[in-house]
Amino acid sequence: MSDSKNPLSPHLQIYRWQISSLLSITHRITGILNLFGLIFISAWICSAGIGENLFEYFSILLKTFFGKFILIGFTWSMSYHLLSGIRHFFWDLGYGYEIKTANFSGIIVVISSFVMTIILWLIGKGLI
Amino acid sequence: MNASRKWILQRISALLVAPLIVWFCVSLISLSTSSYEEVMNFFGNPMFSWLTIILLVAGFFHAKIGLNEIFEDYIENEKIKNIANLLTFLLSIIVPLITIILLLYKF
Numbered sequence: 001m002s003d004s005k006n007p008l009s010p011h012l013q014i015y016r017w018q019i020s021s022l023l024s025i026t027h028r029i030t031g032i033l034n035l036f037g038l039i040f041i042s043a044w045i046c047s048a049g050i051g052e053n054l055f056e057y058f059s060i061l062l063k064t065f066f067g068k069f070i071l072i073g074f075t076w077s078m079s080y081h082l083l084s085g086i087r088h089f090f091w092d093l094g095y096g097y098e099i100k101t102a103n104f105s106g107i108i109v110v111i112s113s114f115v116m117t118i119i120l121w122l123i124g125k126g127l128i
Numbered sequence: 129m130n131a132s133r134k135w136i137l138q139r140i141s142a143l144l145v146a147p148l149i150v151w152f153c154v155s156l157i158s159l160s161t162s163s164y165e166e167v168m169n170f171f172g173n174p175m176f177s178w179l180t181i182i183l184l185v186a187g188f189f190h191a192k193i194g195l196n197e198i199f200e201d202y203i204e205n206e207k208i209k210n211i212a213n214l215l216t217f218l219l220s221i222i223v224p225l226i227t228i229i230l231l232l233y234k235f
Contacts, residue, residue, distance in 0.1 A: 008204060028198055035191040039219075041156065042184065042227040045171065049230030052164045062160040071160060075153055082146050092139070120150070124157025 030081040037074040080113035141190040148183040171235040184224040192220035
Protein backbone atom coordinates (compact mmCIF):
# COMPACT_ATOMS: atom_id res chain seq x y z
CA MET A 1 0.00 0.00 0.00
CA SER A 2 2.86 2.33 0.78
CA ASP A 3 4.57 1.46 -2.49
CA SER A 4 4.18 4.67 -4.52
CA LYS A 5 5.64 3.01 -7.61
CA ASN A 6 2.41 1.07 -8.12
CA PRO A 7 0.87 2.14 -11.45
CA LEU A 8 -2.53 3.79 -11.32
CA SER A 9 -5.45 2.15 -13.06
CA PRO A 10 -5.94 3.48 -16.61
CA HIS A 11 -8.63 6.11 -16.62
CA LEU A 12 -12.08 4.73 -17.23
CA GLN A 13 -13.08 7.14 -19.94
CA ILE A 14 -10.29 6.01 -22.29
CA TYR A 15 -11.93 2.66 -22.90
CA ARG A 16 -15.01 1.85 -24.92
CA TRP A 17 -17.71 0.57 -22.59
CA GLN A 18 -17.93 -3.19 -22.61
CA ILE A 19 -20.01 -5.52 -20.51
CA SER A 20 -16.90 -6.67 -18.60
CA SER A 21 -15.83 -3.18 -17.58
CA LEU A 22 -19.39 -2.10 -16.83
CA LEU A 23 -19.92 -5.07 -14.50
CA SER A 24 -16.54 -4.50 -12.86
CA ILE A 25 -17.27 -0.87 -12.02
CA THR A 26 -20.76 -1.88 -10.86
CA HIS A 27 -19.11 -4.32 -8.43
CA ARG A 28 -17.16 -1.43 -6.94
CA ILE A 29 -20.11 0.98 -6.89
CA THR A 30 -22.37 -1.60 -5.20
CA GLY A 31 -19.53 -2.25 -2.72
CA ILE A 32 -19.56 1.43 -1.75
CA LEU A 33 -23.38 1.44 -1.60
CA ASN A 34 -23.23 -1.61 0.67
CA LEU A 35 -20.95 0.29 3.04
CA PHE A 36 -23.63 2.99 3.23
CA GLY A 37 -26.07 0.14 3.83
CA LEU A 38 -23.96 -1.14 6.73
CA ILE A 39 -23.79 2.37 8.19
CA PHE A 40 -27.56 2.69 7.83
CA ILE A 41 -28.08 -0.69 9.50
CA SER A 42 -25.75 0.35 12.34
CA ALA A 43 -27.60 3.63 12.80
CA TRP A 44 -30.90 1.78 12.84
CA ILE A 45 -29.67 -0.68 15.49
CA CYS A 46 -28.17 2.19 17.52
CA SER A 47 -31.44 4.11 17.40
CA ALA A 48 -33.27 1.13 18.87
CA GLY A 49 -30.57 0.76 21.52
CA ILE A 50 -30.71 4.43 22.48
CA GLY A 51 -34.45 4.69 22.84
CA GLU A 52 -37.91 4.34 21.40
CA ASN A 53 -38.23 8.00 20.38
CA LEU A 54 -35.20 7.88 18.12
CA PHE A 55 -36.22 4.49 16.76
CA GLU A 56 -39.63 5.90 15.77
CA TYR A 57 -37.94 8.29 13.30
CA PHE A 58 -36.46 5.27 11.53
CA SER A 59 -39.79 3.46 11.58
CA ILE A 60 -41.49 6.44 9.97
CA LEU A 61 -38.68 6.79 7.39
CA LEU A 62 -38.77 3.07 6.52
CA LYS A 63 -42.52 3.24 5.87
CA THR A 64 -42.19 6.10 3.35
CA PHE A 65 -41.56 5.66 -0.38
CA PHE A 66 -37.99 6.89 0.13
CA GLY A 67 -37.45 4.38 2.93
CA LYS A 68 -38.72 1.52 0.78
CA PHE A 69 -36.47 2.74 -2.03
CA ILE A 70 -33.44 2.59 0.29
CA LEU A 71 -34.35 -0.92 1.47
CA ILE A 72 -35.03 -2.30 -2.00
CA GLY A 73 -31.95 -0.53 -3.34
CA PHE A 74 -29.79 -2.02 -0.62
CA THR A 75 -31.23 -5.50 -1.21
CA TRP A 76 -30.36 -5.27 -4.90
CA SER A 77 -26.94 -3.70 -4.32
CA MET A 78 -26.08 -6.40 -1.78
CA SER A 79 -27.40 -9.16 -4.06
CA TYR A 80 -25.41 -7.89 -7.03
CA HIS A 81 -22.19 -7.54 -5.05
CA LEU A 82 -22.60 -11.01 -3.52
CA LEU A 83 -23.32 -12.74 -6.85
CA SER A 84 -20.59 -10.79 -8.61
CA GLY A 85 -18.30 -11.79 -5.74
CA ILE A 86 -19.10 -15.47 -6.40
CA ARG A 87 -18.10 -14.82 -10.03
CA HIS A 88 -14.80 -13.46 -8.71
CA PHE A 89 -14.33 -16.63 -6.64
CA PHE A 90 -14.61 -18.73 -9.80
CA TRP A 91 -11.95 -16.57 -11.42
CA ASP A 92 -9.78 -17.02 -8.31
CA LEU A 93 -10.11 -20.77 -8.74
CA GLY A 94 -9.07 -20.39 -12.38
CA TYR A 95 -12.43 -20.83 -14.12
CA GLY A 96 -14.46 -18.65 -16.44
CA TYR A 97 -11.82 -16.57 -18.18
CA GLU A 98 -13.03 -17.25 -21.74
CA ILE A 99 -14.55 -14.06 -23.13
CA LYS A 100 -17.79 -15.86 -24.01
CA THR A 101 -17.97 -17.48 -20.56
CA ALA A 102 -17.16 -14.22 -18.77
CA ASN A 103 -19.81 -12.29 -20.68
CA PHE A 104 -22.34 -15.04 -20.07
CA SER A 105 -21.62 -15.26 -16.33
CA GLY A 106 -21.86 -11.46 -16.17
CA ILE A 107 -25.33 -11.48 -17.68
CA ILE A 108 -26.33 -14.31 -15.32
CA VAL A 109 -25.15 -12.18 -12.37
CA VAL A 110 -27.22 -9.17 -13.49
CA ILE A 111 -30.39 -11.21 -14.03
CA SER A 112 -29.89 -13.21 -10.82
CA SER A 113 -29.38 -10.04 -8.77
CA PHE A 114 -32.91 -8.90 -9.64
CA VAL A 115 -34.36 -12.37 -9.08
CA MET A 116 -32.58 -12.59 -5.72
CA THR A 117 -33.92 -9.15 -4.71
CA ILE A 118 -37.48 -10.30 -5.41
CA ILE A 119 -36.99 -13.64 -3.61
CA LEU A 120 -35.48 -11.97 -0.51
CA TRP A 121 -38.42 -9.55 -0.37
CA LEU A 122 -40.94 -12.36 -0.71
CA ILE A 123 -39.22 -14.24 2.14
CA GLY A 124 -38.90 -11.07 4.24
CA LYS A 125 -42.59 -10.33 3.80
CA GLY A 126 -43.46 -13.91 4.74
CA LEU A 127 -44.93 -14.66 1.33
CA ILE A 128 -42.74 -17.70 0.71
CA MET B 129 -0.63 -5.28 5.27
CA ASN B 130 0.88 -6.83 2.15
CA ALA B 131 -1.15 -7.39 -1.00
CA SER B 132 -1.50 -11.18 -0.85
CA ARG B 133 -2.58 -11.06 2.78
CA LYS B 134 -5.15 -8.40 1.90
CA TRP B 135 -6.31 -10.57 -0.98
CA ILE B 136 -6.86 -13.57 1.30
CA LEU B 137 -8.51 -11.55 4.10
CA GLN B 138 -10.85 -9.92 1.59
CA ARG B 139 -12.03 -13.37 0.51
CA ILE B 140 -12.31 -14.79 4.03
CA SER B 141 -14.37 -11.81 5.15
CA ALA B 142 -16.51 -12.14 2.01
CA LEU B 143 -17.28 -15.77 2.86
CA LEU B 144 -18.32 -14.71 6.37
CA VAL B 145 -20.40 -11.74 5.25
CA ALA B 146 -22.22 -13.48 2.38
CA PRO B 147 -24.55 -15.81 4.35
CA LEU B 148 -24.92 -13.33 7.25
CA ILE B 149 -25.94 -10.37 5.11
CA VAL B 150 -28.54 -12.46 3.29
CA TRP B 151 -30.01 -13.50 6.65
CA PHE B 152 -29.82 -9.94 7.98
CA CYS B 153 -31.34 -8.41 4.86
CA VAL B 154 -34.38 -10.71 5.07
CA SER B 155 -34.68 -9.91 8.80
CA LEU B 156 -34.39 -6.19 8.08
CA ILE B 157 -37.15 -6.36 5.46
CA SER B 158 -39.33 -8.19 7.94
CA LEU B 159 -38.46 -5.90 10.89
CA SER B 160 -38.82 -2.68 8.86
CA THR B 161 -42.55 -2.72 9.55
CA SER B 162 -42.25 -4.15 13.06
CA SER B 163 -42.81 -2.37 16.35
CA TYR B 164 -40.08 -1.19 18.73
CA GLU B 165 -40.77 -4.15 21.04
CA GLU B 166 -40.41 -6.68 18.23
CA VAL B 167 -37.07 -5.19 17.16
CA MET B 168 -35.86 -5.14 20.78
CA ASN B 169 -36.87 -8.79 21.13
CA PHE B 170 -35.07 -9.71 17.92
CA PHE B 171 -31.73 -8.25 19.05
CA GLY B 172 -32.42 -9.44 22.59
CA ASN B 173 -31.93 -12.95 21.25
CA PRO B 174 -28.22 -13.67 21.92
CA MET B 175 -27.80 -15.75 18.78
CA PHE B 176 -29.20 -12.99 16.56
CA SER B 177 -27.20 -10.25 18.26
CA TRP B 178 -23.97 -12.25 17.99
CA LEU B 179 -24.59 -13.05 14.33
CA THR B 180 -25.16 -9.31 13.80
CA ILE B 181 -21.90 -8.52 15.62
CA ILE B 182 -19.95 -10.94 13.41
CA LEU B 183 -21.64 -9.43 10.36
CA LEU B 184 -20.70 -5.88 11.41
CA VAL B 185 -17.07 -6.72 12.18
CA ALA B 186 -16.52 -8.75 9.00
CA GLY B 187 -18.63 -6.38 6.89
CA PHE B 188 -16.87 -3.16 7.89
CA PHE B 189 -13.50 -4.91 7.60
CA HIS B 190 -14.38 -6.11 4.09
CA ALA B 191 -15.55 -2.60 3.18
CA LYS B 192 -12.32 -1.08 4.50
CA ILE B 193 -10.10 -3.31 2.37
CA GLY B 194 -12.33 -2.72 -0.64
CA LEU B 195 -12.22 1.06 -0.26
CA ASN B 196 -8.42 1.00 0.19
CA GLU B 197 -8.27 -0.91 -3.10
CA ILE B 198 -10.46 1.67 -4.86
CA PHE B 199 -8.43 4.59 -3.44
CA GLU B 200 -5.24 2.86 -4.62
CA ASP B 201 -6.59 2.88 -8.17
CA TYR B 202 -8.12 6.34 -8.37
CA ILE B 203 -6.35 8.70 -5.97
CA GLU B 204 -3.02 9.86 -7.37
CA ASN B 205 -2.05 12.21 -4.54
CA GLU B 206 -0.37 10.17 -1.81
CA LYS B 207 -1.36 12.60 0.93
CA ILE B 208 -5.03 12.60 0.03
CA LYS B 209 -4.93 8.82 -0.34
CA ASN B 210 -3.47 8.44 3.14
CA ILE B 211 -6.11 10.71 4.63
CA ALA B 212 -8.86 8.80 2.80
CA ASN B 213 -7.45 5.51 4.10
CA LEU B 214 -7.22 6.86 7.63
CA LEU B 215 -10.82 8.12 7.56
CA THR B 216 -11.96 4.75 6.21
CA PHE B 217 -10.05 2.99 8.97
CA LEU B 218 -11.61 5.18 11.67
CA LEU B 219 -15.09 4.76 10.20
CA SER B 220 -14.72 0.98 9.98
CA ILE B 221 -13.75 0.84 13.66
CA ILE B 222 -15.96 3.47 15.30
CA VAL B 223 -19.32 2.70 13.69
CA PRO B 224 -19.33 -1.05 14.40
CA LEU B 225 -17.81 -0.50 17.86
CA ILE B 226 -20.59 1.83 19.00
CA THR B 227 -23.22 -0.49 17.51
CA ILE B 228 -21.71 -3.56 19.14
CA ILE B 229 -21.53 -1.88 22.57
CA LEU B 230 -25.21 -0.93 22.27
CA LEU B 231 -26.10 -4.44 21.05
CA LEU B 232 -24.38 -6.00 24.05
CA TYR B 233 -25.71 -3.69 26.74
CA LYS B 234 -28.98 -2.17 25.59
CA PHE B 235 -31.04 -5.07 24.26
